[in-house]
Amino acid sequence: MELLRVGICGAGNVGGAVIKLIKESSDLLLQQGGVSIELIQVGARKGRAVVPYEDLDVTTDLMEVANNPNIDVFVELIGGTELALELIKTAIGNGKHVVTANKALLAIHGNTIFELAREKEVQVGFEASVAGGTPVIKALREGLVANKIEWFAGILNGTSNYILSEMSNENTEFSVALNKAQELGLAEADPTLDIDGTDAAQKASILAALAFHIPFDSSKVDYGGIDAVDLEDLKYAEELGYSIKHIAYGSLLGEEVSISAYPTLVSHDTLLSQVGQEMNAVEIFAQGIGSTVYYGPGAGPEPTASAVIADLVDVAKGSWHGSSIGLSKNTAGSKNLKHMSRYLRMKANNEPGAIANISSVFAKNNISIEALIQHESKPKSNEELGSVPVVILSGPITDNVAEELRISIENMTEVSGRVKQFRIHTKID
Amino acid sequence: MELLRVGICGAGNVGGAVIKLIKESSDLLLQQGGVSIELIQVGARKGRAVVPYEDLDVTTDLMEVANNPNIDVFVELIGGTELALELIKTAIGNGKHVVTANKALLAIHGNTIFELAREKEVQVGFEASVAGGTPVIKALREGLVANKIEWFAGILNGTSNYILSEMSNENTEFSVALNKAQELGLAEADPTLDIDGTDAAQKASILAALAFHIPFDSSKVDYGGIDAVDLEDLKYAEELGYSIKHIAYGSLLGEEVSISAYPTLVSHDTLLSQVGQEMNAVEIFAQGIGSTVYYGPGAGPEPTASAVIADLVDVAKGSWHGSSIGLSKNTAGSKNLKHMSRYLRMKANNEPGAIANISSVFAKNNISIEALIQHESKPKSNEELGSVPVVILSGPITDNVAEELRISIENMTEVSGRVKQFRIHTKID
Numbered sequence: 001m002e003l004l005r006v007g008i009c010g011a012g013n014v015g016g017a018v019i020k021l022i023k024e025s026s027d028l029l030l031q032q033g034g035v036s037i038e039l040i041q042v043g044a045r046k047g048r049a050v051v052p053y054e055d056l057d058v059t060t061d062l063m064e065v066a067n068n069p070n071i072d073v074f075v076e077l078i079g080g081t082e083l084a085l086e087l088i089k090t091a092i093g094n095g096k097h098v099v100t101a102n103k104a105l106l107a108i109h110g111n112t113i114f115e116l117a118r119e120k121e122v123q124v125g126f127e128a129s130v131a132g133g134t135p136v137i138k139a140l141r142e143g144l145v146a147n148k149i150e151w152f153a154g155i156l157n158g159t160s161n162y163i164l165s166e167m168s169n170e171n172t173e174f175s176v177a178l179n180k181a182q183e184l185g186l187a188e189a190d191p192t193l194d195i196d197g198t199d200a201a202q203k204a205s206i207l208a209a210l211a212f213h214i215p216f217d218s219s220k221v222d223y224g225g226i227d228a229v230d231l232e233d234l235k236y237a238e239e240l241g242y243s244i245k246h247i248a249y250g251s252l253l254g255e256e257v258s259i260s261a262y263p264t265l266v267s268h269d270t271l272l273s274q275v276g277q278e279m280n281a282v283e284i285f286a287q288g289i290g291s292t293v294y295y296g297p298g299a300g301p302e303p304t305a306s307a308v309i310a311d312l313v314d315v316a317k318g319s320w321h322g323s324s325i326g327l328s329k330n331t332a333g334s335k336n337l338k339h340m341s342r343y344l345r346m347k348a349n350n351e352p353g354a355i356a357n358i359s360s361v362f363a364k365n366n367i368s369i370e371a372l373i374q375h376e377s378k379p380k381s382n383e384e385l386g387s388v389p390v391v392i393l394s395g396p397i398t399d400n401v402a403e404e405l406r407i408s409i410e411n412m413t414e415v416s417g418r419v420k421q422f423r424i425h426t427k428i429d
Numbered sequence: 430m431e432l433l434r435v436g437i438c439g440a441g442n443v444g445g446a447v448i449k450l451i452k453e454s455s456d457l458l459l460q461q462g463g464v465s466i467e468l469i470q471v472g473a474r475k476g477r478a479v480v481p482y483e484d485l486d487v488t489t490d491l492m493e494v495a496n497n498p499n500i501d502v503f504v505e506l507i508g509g510t511e512l513a514l515e516l517i518k519t520a521i522g523n524g525k526h527v528v529t530a531n532k533a534l535l536a537i538h539g540n541t542i543f544e545l546a547r548e549k550e551v552q553v554g555f556e557a558s559v560a561g562g563t564p565v566i567k568a569l570r571e572g573l574v575a576n577k578i579e580w581f582a583g584i585l586n587g588t589s590n591y592i593l594s595e596m597s598n599e600n601t602e603f604s605v606a607l608n609k610a611q612e613l614g615l616a617e618a619d620p621t622l623d624i625d626g627t628d629a630a631q632k633a634s635i636l637a638a639l640a641f642h643i644p645f646d647s648s649k650v651d652y653g654g655i656d657a658v659d660l661e662d663l664k665y666a667e668e669l670g671y672s673i674k675h676i677a678y679g680s681l682l683g684e685e686v687s688i689s690a691y692p693t694l695v696s697h698d699t700l701l702s703q704v705g706q707e708m709n710a711v712e713i714f715a716q717g718i719g720s721t722v723y724y725g726p727g728a729g730p731e732p733t734a735s736a737v738i739a740d741l742v743d744v745a746k747g748s749w750h751g752s753s754i755g756l757s758k759n760t761a762g763s764k765n766l767k768h769m770s771r772y773l774r775m776k777a778n779n780e781p782g783a784i785a786n787i788s789s790v791f792a793k794n795n796i797s798i799e800a801l802i803q804h805e806s807k808p809k810s811n812e813e814l815g816s817v818p819v820v821i822l823s824g825p826i827t828d829n830v831a832e833e834l835r836i837s838i839e840n841m842t843e844v845s846g847r848v849k850q851f852r853i854h855t856k857i858d
Contacts, residue, residue: 021575021717025575025577028575028576028577029574029575031642031753031756031757032570032574032575032642032753033571033574033575034753127572133717133718133719133721134721135567135568135571135572135573135721138564138567138568138571138572139564139567139568141461142462142564142567142739142742142743143556143564143567143739144564144735144739145458145461145462145738145739145742146450146454146457146458146461146462146734146735146738146739146742147457147735148454148457213460213461269703269705270703271700271703271704271724274698274699274700274703275700276698281722286735288450288562288731288732288734288735289562289725289726289731289732289735290562290725290726290732291724291725292562292563292564292723292724292725292726293710293722293723293724293725294721294722294723294724295700295720295721295722295723295724296718296719296720296721296722297718297719297721302717302718303717303718303719305575305717306573306575306576306715306717306718309574309575310571310572310573310574310575313571313574313575314571317746317747318746318747324460324461324463327460328460
C-alpha cells in the first residue's frame with residue numbers, strides 16, 4: 001500500500017468532484033488501486049465556503065499549496081493559463097508531481113512544464129485534459145506502447161458533437177441546436193472556443209505530442225469549426241451514407257506530423273459515426289494492431305474527476321516517465337498530407353452543360369468523382385431561381401489539392417456563390 | 430531507462446511475433462516506453478529451427494527458462510493449462526514476474542497463480558488474454574480505478590462475431606458462414622470452444638475477477654453459444670432495429686456478481702451493435718462515468734504480441750500490484766439478476782385466439798409486450814402448414830423469469846415446437 005499526500009488548487013465543479021471522490025471513496029481507491037490518498041490542503045480563492053468538508057485545510061492563497069512541504073502531488077484544477085502555470089512551475093520546482101486537467105495550459109505551456117518536470121524528475125499526469133473519463137491518454141502512452149502510431153481521428157469536443165447530433169436527429173438549424181445545448185449546460189454562454197474548433201485543436205495537439213513524440217504546439221493545428229455545417233449538408237451526408245462529425249486528425253508520414261480538426265463526413269459503417277450526443281471517441285491506427293477505438297464521456301465533473309484520480313494512482317506507482325514528448329525527430333507541419341475523399345457542395349446554374357463542365361474540372365485535375373447528387377430544382381427564393389444544388393464526392397486527395405479544386409469550381413461561371421468542401425473519413429480494412 | 434531481462438516460452442504465432450517485436454522495435458520501445466528489453470532465452474519445443482534469430486539462446490527444455498537466474502520476467506506463450514501452470518509456478522517460485530496470454534490457464538488456475546504471486550511479491554500481466562490488442566484489462570485495472578463498476582458487456586469471441594456478421598451481411602446459414610471463417614483462418618478445424626461460448630465465458634470470468642475483485646472461476650459463468658442463432662432470428666432482429674451479437678455480461682448487484690455469455694439482441698443505436706467481422710469490443714458501465722467502450726482486434730499474432738509487450742513495459746515500471754483480485758466481499762452466483770428485455774420466437778397455430786392466448790401468458794405474469802411481429806403465413810413445407818412464426822419482445826425481466834415464461838409458452842397447445850429466448854441489450858441514457 002502506498003500513501004499519497006495531495007494538495008488541490010481549484011474547488012469548482014471538477015475540483016469539488018475530486019475532493020468528494022477522495023473523501024468518500026477511499027476504501028474503493030485502496031482496494032482497486034492499492035493507494036491511500038490523503039488530502040493535505042485545498043486552495044480555493046473563495047475559501048472555506050466552497051469546500052463542504054470541515055476537517056480539510058483550506059487556504060485562499062493558492063501558492064501556499066504549491067509550496068506546502070507536506071504535499072507529494074499538486075493537482076491544478078483552477079483553469080486558465082497564467083496563474084496555473086506559475087503554480088505548477090512552483091510545485092515542480094519544489095519537487096512535487098503534478099496532475100492537471102487543463103488542456104489549454106498544456107497546449108500553450110506544455111513544453112515548459114515537461115522540460116521542468118524532466119529536470120526535476122517528477123511526473124505530470126493529464127488524462128483528464130482530453131476526452132474526460134475516457135482513458136485515451138493511457139491507451140496512447142501505455143496500451144499501445146509497442147506500436148508505432150500512424151494516425152488518430154477523434155471526436156474531442158462534446159459541445160460540437162451534441163449540436164451536430166441534435167441538428168441531424170431533430171432536423172433543426174445550428175442556432176436552434178446551440179440554444180438547446182446552452183439550456184442543457186452543454187454549451188457555455190460564449191461558446192466560441194467550442195464552436196470554432198479551438199478546443200478540439202488544443203486537444204489534438206496534446207494527443208499528437210503523445211502519439212508522435214513531438215513538442216506541444218497548438219499553433220501547428222489547422223482547424224475550422226462546426227459553424228461551417230448547414231442542415232442541408234447533414235441531409236446530403238445522410239443520403240450518401242455518412243454522418244458529419246467534428247474530427248481531429250493527427251497523422252505521421254515519414255517524419256512529418258500533420259494535425260488538424262474540421263467538420264468531416266464519417267461513413268456510417270465506422271464506430272465514430274455512431275458517437276452521438278455530447279460523447280467523445282478516439283480511433284487510433286497503429287502498426288501491427290490496426291484500429292482501436294475508445295469511447296466515453298468527454299466532460300462533466302465526475303468523469304473528469306475520475307481521470308484525475310486515475311492519474312494520482314499512476315503517480316503513486318511511479319509508472320510514467322513522459323520523456324518521449326518532444327524527443328523524436330518528427331516535426332509538425334501545418335499541411336495535412338493525408339489523402340482523403342472529399343465532399344463538395346455548390347450551386348450550379350440550371351443550364352445545359354453545367355454539370356459536364358464542372359465534372360471536367362475533376363477530370364482535368366485527374367480527380368475521380370465517386371458520387372454525384374443533383375436533385376430536381378425546387379427553388380425556395382428568387383435568389384435560387386436558375387440554380388440547382390449539386391453535391392459531389394471526390395476520390396482521395398490532399399488538403400492542398402482539395403482547396404485548389406474548391407477554388408477552381410467556385411470561380412467557374414457555371415457556379416454561383418461559395419463552394420463548400422469537407423473531408424470524408426471512411427473505414428480502413 | 431530501465432532494463433528488463435526476458436525469457437519467453439513458446440515460439441508459435443504469438444511467441445514469434447513477440448520475439449520479432451523485441452528484436453526489431455527496440456528503438457521504439459525505448460522511446461515510447463522508456464524500457465530496454467533484453468531477450469535472454471527462448472524456450473521452444475521444436476528448437477532453434479522455429480526461431481529465426483541466430484544470436485538468441487534457444488532451448489527445448491522449457492523449464493530451463495523458468496529457472497534461468499538471468500531472467501526477470503517469464504513470458505508464457507505455449508498455451509494449454511498443465512505444463513503452462515508448472516512453468517509459471519516455477520518462475521514465480523524463483524521470484525520472476527510473469528506475463529501470459531493464456532485465458533484458459535487464468536480461468537482455471539488464476540487463483541493459484543495470483544496467490545503465489547502475492548506471496549512472492551511479483552507481478553502477473555495478462556492484457557493479451559482478453560480482447561487481444563485492445564487495452565481493456567488496463568482500462569479496468571487503471572483507467573477506471575476510481576470508479577465502482579456496475580456491469581460490463583463484451584463481444585469477446587472474434588470467431589463468433591465473424592460468423593454472426595457474415596450470416597447477417599451475406600444472408601447465409603450458420604454452416605456456410607462457419608466454413609468461410611475456417612477458410613479464412615478465423616475459426617479452427619474444431620471450432621467447438623468458440624462456437625459453444627466456452628472461450629467467451631473464460632474471458633468473461635477474467636474480466637469479472639478484475640472488475641468485481643472476485644476469484645477467477647469460470648464455472649460460475651452461465652453461457653450458451655451462437656449455434657442457437659438461426660438466420661431467421663437475425664432477420665427478425667434487423668426488422669426490429671437490432672443486431673445479434675454474442676455478449677458476455679458481468680454485473681454487480683449488492684455484493685452478488687453474475688457472469689454470463691449468450692447470443693443477445695443489441696440495439697442499433699449502441700456502439701456494440703456496429704462491431705463487425707472478427708473485432709472485439711467491451712462496454713464498461715462505471716459509477717460516476719457511465720459507459721465507456723473499448724474496441725479493437727481480439728486476436729491475431731501482432732495485436733496479441735503488442736499486448737504482451739505493453740505488459741512487459743508495465744512490469745518494468747512495477748506499476749500493478751494485482752492485489753484486488755479475489756479480495757472483495759463480492760461473490761459470484763450463477764444467476765443473472767439483471768432485468769433485461771427479451772426476444773421470444775415461436776410457432777403459433779394459425780387459428781383464432783392463438784395470439785390472444787399467448788399474450789395473456791405475458792399479462793398473467795405481469796410482463797409487458799414491447800413489440801410483436803406476426804407476418805402473413807407463407808409455409809415452406811407441409812410441417813409449417815397451419816402455423817405462423819411469431820416474435821415478441823418483452824419488457825425487462827430476469828433470466829429466471831424469462832426461462833419460466835419461455836417454458837410456459839412452449840407448453841401451450843397453441844404453440845408447436847421449441848420457443849427461443851434471447852436477451853436484449855439496449856442503450857443506457
